[in-house]
Amino acid sequence: MKNKLIAFSQRIINWIKTNKIKSSIVFLLLVVYYFSLPRTLFQEPYATVIESKEGELLSAKIALDGQWRFPAQGSVPDKFKKCIVYFEDEYFYKHPGFNPVAMVNAFQQNRQAGKVVRGGSTLTQQVIRLSRNGKGRTYFEKIIELILATRLELGYSKNEILELYAAHAPFGGNVVGLEMASWRYFGVQSHQLSWAESATLAVLPNAPSLIYPGKNQIKLLSKRNRLLLKLNQEGIIDKQTYELSIAEPLPQKPYDLPQIAPHLLQRVAKNQEGSRVKTTIEIGLQNRVNQIAKYYYNQYKQNEVHNLAILVIDVSNRKVMSYVGNSPTDGNHQKDVDIIDAPRSTGSILKPLLYAGMLDDGELLPNTLVADIPTQIAGYTPQNFNLTFDGAVPAHRALSRSLNIPSVLMLQDFGVNKFYEELQRFKLRDISKPPDHYGLSLILGGAESNLWDLCRTYAGLSSTLKYFNANQGQYRTNEFAELNYDDAFQVDFGDETRQKNILGAGSIWLTYNAMEQVNRPEGDEAWKFYDSSLKIAWKTGTSFGNRDAWAIGTNAKYVVGVWVGNATGEGRPILTGVTSAAPILFDVFNLLPRQRWFDTPFKDLEEVEVCSLSGHLAKEGCPTIKELVPKKGKNTSVCPYHKTVHLDKTLEFQVNSSCENMQNIVTKNWFILPPVMAWYYKSQHIEYLPLPPFRNDCMGTQTATMDFIYPKTNSKIYLTKNFNSEVQPVILKVAHSQRESKLFWYVDKVFKGSTKTFHEMPISATTGFHYITVVDEFGNEIRRKIEIVKE
Structure with missing residues (x-):
């Protein structure tokens, strides 16, 4: 057989040698034949098709030539x-x-x-x-x-x-x-x-x-x-x-294609037009989240709220498990707009990032008291959502209650530029203007972001904490990786390192503990009393004018993000994060398997003694408790509110050597807040004791202090009228450290009266600029410039 093949090959070679022209023609024909078939047989465009991770069809977009060609x-x-x-x-x-x-x-x-x-x-x-x-x-x-x-x-x-x-x-x-x-x-x-x-x-x-x-x-x-x-x-x-x-019947009418994730299809089509993409979407979860979206849409549209978006992320691999880009609304209400990627005002949703940043930088401890008083900073006047003041509130409670004034004061201490740089490291794309453009309003919704970036940020924080605990205090260089909807793609989290990526595990854990205490939506108020309660760290946000309602929550396995509002930007009075977005958040979390709470990252925390009243590092004489804080927390300031005072044996009066024998003087450490803080704080804390006054027979400098509660510095006051069209007086208020002291009130150096105990003074003044002066019986004086205008 081998000899026959050799002989046959030899005959072919001989034929080629003797028939060069014919052999060339044959060779040319073979080459033409070989290349006659195009490398790509079909050039037609294809439909864009997305499937679930199980291989089920989610949605499809018709091909560019108008043909349904998969x-x-x-x-x-x-x-x-x-x-x-x-x-x-x-x-x-x-x-x-x-x-x-x-x-x-x-x-x-x-x-x-x-x-x-x-x-x-x-x-x-x-x-x-x-x-x-x-x-x-x-x-x-x-x-x-x-x-x-x-x-x-x-x-x-x-x-x-x-x-x-x-x-x-x-x-x-x-x-x-x-x-x-x-x-x-x-x-x-x-x-x-x-x-x-x-x-x-x-x-x-x-x-x-x-x-x-x-x-x-x-x-x-x-x-x-x-x-x-x-x-x-x-x-x-x-x-x-x-x-x-x-016996089977023939088809009678065409079926519509599934539209289970139409907005994710839009997203895929932007970069992968004409492709079939197996996504990370879990079809069972997606269908149930769609049902939740439909239910709440039917509820909210009655109050003219027409749009919402829901995103569910697997923390461990950043895979998108469910993607609802908009409610099942109609064309008149932008049903085709993918809200998940749309920039919207952040409201309070960035507050946990500021809190975590300050903890991580050693500028704050979880229980540090932050002022919650009427505040005006360079013409900017923040207000709490409920328009009340606590005087002073622990930082973690300020976060869990989403108080605006403490957040603004914390941002002022941390620095707008510094916080802005932190947000840039989180790659929040829509926060793209210079920090001066936002100012202190950055923490209250003065900036815009989108649900995709925010969910990615919280997924990165959760994964940082989870990985740190599971890998002996290690971090990963690319922990804040992009979210992924392509099932064939594997996220690269980078190399292991001892160096934290953006925030340390300890500050994240403490932040999540504060977020876990946020009050639940209506119907779940008693969650703290049940061991079986869903345990998540979550935060809501409501933008100015009630245009955007946010809720983002996380546990060790999942991140769920929700936005509710109108795509047109129209606000509605009833639209808030707690009442509108939070119920959806908890309904979605209830679809997911329960997860245990995050382990404590002891390798990134240290136990210190802090003042039980002020939350600062304790100094001698403070009542103390032990608390876990980030390692830089050891460098925060010691308690500034405990002062040594000398009292008589009754503990009712302050005394000194001019009026009392030294052996009869009782020395105590007294918790003393600044006047305005104290004025509001005592209304919330009946246990707060104001500093006793000096006994009348004592000589020496009095330590009384006072400050204006109203008006604020350089404020503009509008005169109002009652139902009888009579102009109403302006009510001025002052807080004094010694409540029983007598205060004397002047407007433009003209005496208007005195007050005792309750320091409020009604004044009638003409429009224009005026100077308010208040003097106490010890000679202490405060002044404030105001402008009075008619409405």
Whole structure:
């Protein structure tokens, strides 16, 4: 055998040497034949298709040429394979791309009819014809198809040729390809088709006009049943299957494609137009979140709130588990807008990042008292949502209650530029203007961000804490990686390192503990009393004018983000984060498996003694408690509010050596807040004791202090009228450290009266600028400039 091959090869070489021109022509023809088949057989655009992680169709967008043409799926269901082969090309697995017998029979029939009535084309030839955009059915074209079909057979397997046919065959109207036809006519994926449904689709490319609903039903039924009979006669299906199949009805009306994640489809189409993308969406969860979105939309639209968005993230891998970009509203209310990526005013949603940043930088401890008093800073006057003041509040309570004034004062201490740089490290894209543009309003919604970036940020924080605890105090260099919706993509979290990425695990854990204490929505107020209560760290936000309602929550496994509002930016009085977004947040979390709370990151915390009243590091004489704080927390300031005072034996008066024997003087450490802070603080804390006054027989400097409660510095006061159109007086208020002291009031150096105990003074003044002066009985004086104007 080997000698025969050698001899044959030698004859070919000799022939080439003696027939150089002929051999060159043969070689050239072979080269032309080899390159005759285009590298890409089909140039048509495809529909954009997204599937769930389980392979279920979520949504699809029509191809750019207006055809419903799905990208090839990679395999053809066995039922359809058998149906199409037995109907179109019984010898498909045996011929080299063309069937000479079928071609001869077709030639004879066409000649007898005087026109082309039968093609005799194989499935391979039909693939070539489809790729050539259905050129005329001439004999010359048949020759070209034949040549290209043989070339296709040499370069592709039989299964690959069937895949090309199934993906590009016409199925009536603008439906192209088996996968789209399965959804359009039967509402299922192609691998779920029955024998009758597969047979129906197998006969359609031969006569796609038969599929029009309500027409040609008899012809279509006859074709389908003849194919089913053939399959039964060939032993492909048994008698019972055949009888059940011919009893199945034909499709009567086209089905709509699933629209389970239409806004994620928009997002995919921006970068992957014409692709089939298997996403990270869990279809069961997505369907249930869609139901929640529909329920709340139907509730909120009655109050003219028309849009909402929900995002669910797996913390461990940053995969998007559910993506609801908008409510099921209508075109008049921007139903096609993807809110998840839209910049919206942040409200209070950034407050945990400021709190964590200050903890991490050693500028704050969890229980440090922060002022909560009427405040004006460079003309900016923040207000708490409920328009009340606590005087002073622990920092973690200020966060859990989302108090605005303490947050602004904390930002002032931390620095706007410094906080802005921290937000840039979190890659919040929409916070893109210079820090001076935002000022202190940055913490109260003066900036914009989007649900995608915010959920990514909180997922990064949760993952930082979880990884630190699970890996002996290690961090990862790319912990704040981008979120991912492509199931084939694996996120690279970078290398392990001892260096924190943005925030340390200790400050994140303390922040989450504060966020876990946020009051729950209506109906879940008693959550703290139940061990089974859902435990999450969460935060709400409401923008100015009630235009945006936010709620973002996290545990060790999941992050859920919710936005509610109007895409047009129209505000509604009832729209708040707690009442509108939070109920959705908790309903979504209740769909997810319960998770244990974060472990304590002891490697990034230290136990210190802090003052139990002020929350500062304790100094001698302070009542103390032990508290876990970030390592830099050891460098914060010691308690400034405990002072040593000398009292008589009754503890009712301050004394000194001028009025009391030294052996009778009692020395105590007294908790003393500044006057305005104390004035509001004592209304919330009945245990707060003001500093006792000096006994009348004592000499020496009095330590009394006072400050204005109202008006604020350089404030503009508007005169109001009652129902009788009478101009009402302006009520001035002062806080004094010794409540019983007598105060004397002056307006523009004119005496207006005195007060004792309750330091409030009504004054009637003309419009314009005035100077208010208050002097106490010890000679202490305070002054304030105001402007009075008419409404």
